Amino acid sequence: xxxxxxxxxxxxxxxxxxxxxxxxxxxxxxxxxxxxxxxxxxxxxxxxxxxxxxxxxxxxxxxxxxxxxxxxxxxxxxxxxxxxxxxxxxxxxxxxxxxxxxxxxxxxxxxxxxxxxxxxxxxxxxxxxxxxxxxxxxxxxxxxxxxxxxxxxxxxxxxxxxxxxxxxxxxxxxxxxxxxxxxxxxxxxxxxxxxxxxxxxxxxxxxxxxxxxxxxxxxxxxxxxxxxxxxxxxxxxxxxxxxxxxxxxxxxxxxxxxxxxxxxxxxxxxxxxxxxxxxxxxxxxxxxxxxxxxxxxxxxxxxxxxxxxxxxxxxxxxxxxxxxxxxxxxxxxxxxxxxxxxxxxxxxxxxxxxxxxxxxxxxxxxxxxxxxxxxxxxxxxxxxxxxxxxxx
Amino acid sequence: xxxxxxxxxxxxxxxxxxxxxxxxxxxxxxxxxxxxxxxxxxxxxxxxxxxxxxxxxxxxxxxxxxxxxxxxxxxxxxxxxxxxxxxxxxxxxxxxxxxxxxxxxxxxxxxxxxxxxxxxxxxxxxxxxxxxxxxxxxxxxxxxxxxxxxxxxxxxxxxxxxxxxxxxxxxxxxxxxxxxxxxxxxxxxxxxxxxxxxxxxxxxxxxxxxxxxxxxxxxxxxxxxxxxxxxxxxxxxxxxxxxxxxxxxxxxxxxxxxxxxxxxxxxxxxxxxxxxxxxxxxxxxxxxxxxxxxxxxxxxxxxxxxxxxxxxxxxxxxxxxxxxxxxxxxxxxxxxxxxxxxxxxxxxxxxxxxxxxxxxxxxxxxxxxxxxxxxxxxxxxxxxxxxxxxxx
Numbered sequence: 166x167x168x169x170x171x172x173x174x175x176x177x178x179x180x181x182x183x184x185x186x187x188x189x190x191x192x193x194x195x196x197x198x199x200x201x202x203x204x205x206x207x208x209x210x211x212x213x214x215x216x217x218x219x220x221x222x223x224x225x226x227x228x229x230x231x232x233x234x235x236x237x238x239x240x241x242x243x244x245x246x247x248x249x250x251x252x253x254x255x256x257x258x259x260x261x262x263x264x265x266x267x268x269x270x271x272x273x274x275x276x277x278x279x280x281x282x283x284x285x286x287x288x289x290x291x292x293x294x295x296x297x298x299x300x301x302x303x304x305x306x307x308x309x310x311x312x313x314x315x316x317x318x319x320x321x322x323x324x325x326x327x328x329x330x331x332x333x334x335x336x337x338x339x340x341x342x343x344x345x346x347x348x349x350x351x352x353x354x355x356x357x358x359x360x361x362x363x364x365x366x367x368x369x370x371x372x373x374x375x376x377x378x379x380x381x382x383x384x385x386x387x388x389x390x391x392x393x394x395x396x397x398x399x400x401x402x403x404x405x406x407x408x409x410x411x412x413x414x415x416x417x418x419x420x421x422x423x424x425x426x427x428x429x430x431x432x433x434x435x436x437x438x439x440x441x442x443x444x445x446x447x448x449x450x451x452x453x454x455x456x457x458x459x460x461x462x463x464x465x466x467x468x469x470x471x472x473x474x475x476x477x478x479x480x481x482x483x484x485x486x487x488x489x490x491x492x493x494x495x496x497x498x499x500x501x502x503x504x505x506x507x508x509x510x511x512x513x514x515x516x517x518x519x520x521x522x523x524x525x526x527x528x529x530x531x532x533x534x535x536x537x538x539x540x541x542x543x544x545x546x547x548x549x550x551x552x553x554x555x556x557x
Numbered sequence: 558x559x560x561x562x563x564x565x566x567x568x569x570x571x572x573x574x575x576x577x578x579x580x581x582x583x584x585x586x587x588x589x590x591x592x593x594x595x596x597x598x599x600x601x602x603x604x605x606x607x608x609x610x611x612x613x614x615x616x617x618x619x620x621x622x623x624x625x626x627x628x629x630x631x632x633x634x635x636x637x638x639x640x641x642x643x644x645x646x647x648x649x650x651x652x653x654x655x656x657x658x659x660x661x662x663x664x665x666x667x668x669x670x671x672x673x674x675x676x677x678x679x680x681x682x683x684x685x686x687x688x689x690x691x692x693x694x695x696x697x698x699x700x701x702x703x704x705x706x707x708x709x710x711x712x713x714x715x716x717x718x719x720x721x722x723x724x725x726x727x728x729x730x731x732x733x734x735x736x737x738x739x740x741x742x743x744x745x746x747x748x749x750x751x752x753x754x755x756x757x758x759x760x761x762x763x764x765x766x767x768x769x770x771x772x773x774x775x776x777x778x779x780x781x782x783x784x785x786x787x788x789x790x791x792x793x794x795x796x797x798x799x800x801x802x803x804x805x806x807x808x809x810x811x812x813x814x815x816x817x818x819x820x821x822x823x824x825x826x827x828x829x830x831x832x833x834x835x836x837x838x839x840x841x842x843x844x845x846x847x848x849x850x851x852x853x854x855x856x857x858x859x860x861x862x863x864x865x866x867x868x869x870x871x872x873x874x875x876x877x878x879x880x881x882x883x884x885x886x887x888x889x890x891x892x893x894x895x896x897x898x899x900x901x902x903x904x905x906x907x908x909x910x911x912x913x914x915x916x917x918x919x920x921x922x923x924x925x926x927x928x929x930x931x932x933x934x935x936x937x938x939x940x941x942x943x944x945x946x947x948x949x
Binding site: 166167168169170171172173174175176177178179180181182183184194197204206207266270273275276277278297298299300301302303320323325328329331333334335336337338340401404405408411412413416417418421504507508509510511512513529 | 558559560561562563564565566567568569570571572573574575576586589596598599658662665667668669670689690691692693694695712715717720721723725726727728729730732793796797800803804805808809810813896899900901902903904905921
């Protein structure tokens with residue numbers, strides 16, 4: 166055969182910082198990161214895309230940013246801030262993507278300049294996607310403002326928006342330039358957002374780190390009671406496990422295995438079926454509970470471990486079932502999630518289950534009858550737990 | 558500072574094949590490539606996106622493809638072919654991008670399946686972009702059908718579409734899964750398309766390979782007369798130089814240097830200003846002529862070499878100037894191309910010029926007065942050459 170062989174490697178690196186009061190004049194971190202990336206004879210621009218929920222809670226943020234970058238020697242701040250709706254709507258409604266890209270164009274943001282996203286996972290996914298496709302990739306800086314995005318999506322390499330209701334149908338793999346996890350943003354989260362972010366920590370502990378799982382059990386109450394140092398530890402450990410997994414494995418997911426998606430096949434579908442009334446973290450909690458009980462029914466995981474997991478989720482104030490999760494027939498809409506999950510990953514269906522707490526196990530088929538039993542058990546579990554709670 | 562360091566490398570590889578009659582039942586190459594990528598227990602799909610100009614010249618192509626893949630053991634052919642307009646319109650008009658993405662969605666093409674683009678550079682750029690952003694990257698197979706795309710864009714790692722008239726404003730770096738250069742597609746090109754593709758070969762020879770430049774001088778007449786083996790050699794050598802450059806350098810262009818864009822800063826702008834009446838290869842020819850004469854005026858390149866280059870382009874039947882290239886004032890619209898060129902690459906302005914034939918030289922500023930002189934010389938050059946032609 167007559168051919169030319171192409172072969173090369175591309176190196177990527179970035180840091181995930183943990184800080185507080187990122188835009189305080191006394192906090193030098195952001196500026197130091199920019200200094201390190203400075204190029205002689207060239208002034209980079211920096212454009213901010215901000216979640217409108219954050220603006221509500223931090224009305225001074227705009228001014229703080231202006232003050233922080235006033236007279237900055239490394240970057241030229243674009244004064245106009247791009248405000249986008251927080252939550253899944255930013256990924257569902259194409260106007261927000263257009264809004265960011267239009268701002269890149271109008272403000273002549275180039276590939277060596279920065280786009281900074283401040284917000285929850287959805288706003289960061291949107292911002293990252295807009296940055297990745299503009300000029301074939303502008304540097305993106307993520308400032309995640311929720312528990313979920315600080316410990317999970319915000320530290321990874323993915324971005325995306327939804328298309329015709331399909332989650333992340335459009336997106337790319339594009340490592341960020343830097344990530345700043347600022348604890349201060351978490352202080353204004355309502356309890357529902359605070360708690361829902363914990364489910365991804367439970368997930369990563371279950372498949373990777375038995376010790377961390379034990380720590381979560383031991384600190385469940387502190388976490389629910391919004392103890393600062395417990396949450397700081399949870400976020401850092403969870404981010405570490407995610408970062409290690411991505412860097413050590415298959416960062417751009419060329420294979421079919423995606424262990425970090427434990428509990429996610431049903432979660433993504435549930436989010437969509439509930440019109441995103443169910444938060445991602447809540448859906449993941451239900452997905453974890455379902456796949457843990459299924460793992461036990463399938464003879465992989467001891468039943469007592471599965472029960473322990475469900476109890477931990479409930480103790481964390483997380484839901485473990487939902488009326489849309491009553492899997493009572495094999496053509497239940499949630500089961501369509503399996504097909505969509507396979508399609509999004511590509512290749513053979515590959516689902517992560519549990520063998521032990523801290524040890525995952527991959528399968529390539531699910532027994533839907535067993536899955537229905539697991540869902541049924543979960544409803545009962547929920548009811549008996551509610552009874553228990555009522556008795557307390 | 559409290560941070561986690563992420564660091565990883567991603568490996569990419571693909572082959573560029575040279576063949577004839579790719580979809581003939583006697584040609585096993587395509588099938589062998591699919592066989593090598595086959596996964597047990599999983600049937601991949603294959604979706605074709607085809608340039609409407611190709612369909613006009615090869616009305617049997619659809620049936621040939623159906624026959625080639627009938628009963629294939631490695632892939633399941635999607636019968637419906639997605640036909641898109643050939644030429645720049647496919648990148649300018651958003652409906653074509655939507656058409657491809659919609660087909661991916663409807664036909665449930667996953668990340669391990671294939672999207673095959675058959676067409677000129679524009680259709681391949683569009684197809685590659687749609688594939689890159691769907692499910693965070695479906696495998697794309699390119700079948701370039703023009704001289705230009707077979708020796709240049711088709712073998713590289715870029716894709717893109719235009720946004721508000723700005724060329725490739727939206728796009729990504731995404732290596733193809735495989736490239737098939739089929740000589741047969743070139744046989745129906747009109748002379749204008751045939752010739753315009755030669756300019757990228759002149760370009761890469763000028764900055765990288767003096768020997769190849771000499772070969773082009775020696776074979777100019779054969780090439781214009783559509784000699785098959787000369788064109789086959791040109792395409793392979795040019796593709797080799799491109800592939801080597803990409804793999805050996807900065808494939809995803811993190812830096813500001815882009816030597817392969819010699820002659821391109823004005824070319825992209827000219828294409829846009831002419832509403833794409835000027836073909837990319839023609840615009841590149843004019844850009845090469847302009848920057849070669851400028852290199853001489855700037856004291857970098859011997860004047861006789863610059864003249865030799867312009868004469869070669871003319872001998873190849875390529876244009877070296879255009880009424881939109883009469884740079885008679887420093888606010889001439891073509892000069893806006895410099896700003897857009899810098900913006901698209903990012904960082905400091907970096908323009909490749911020539912020091913010798915076969916040796917490039919990068920500068921970070923241009924003298925617009927000298928550039929206007931170069932443009933002026935080119936007009937005279939063109940007129941005297943036309944006179945010469947008329948005398949023959």
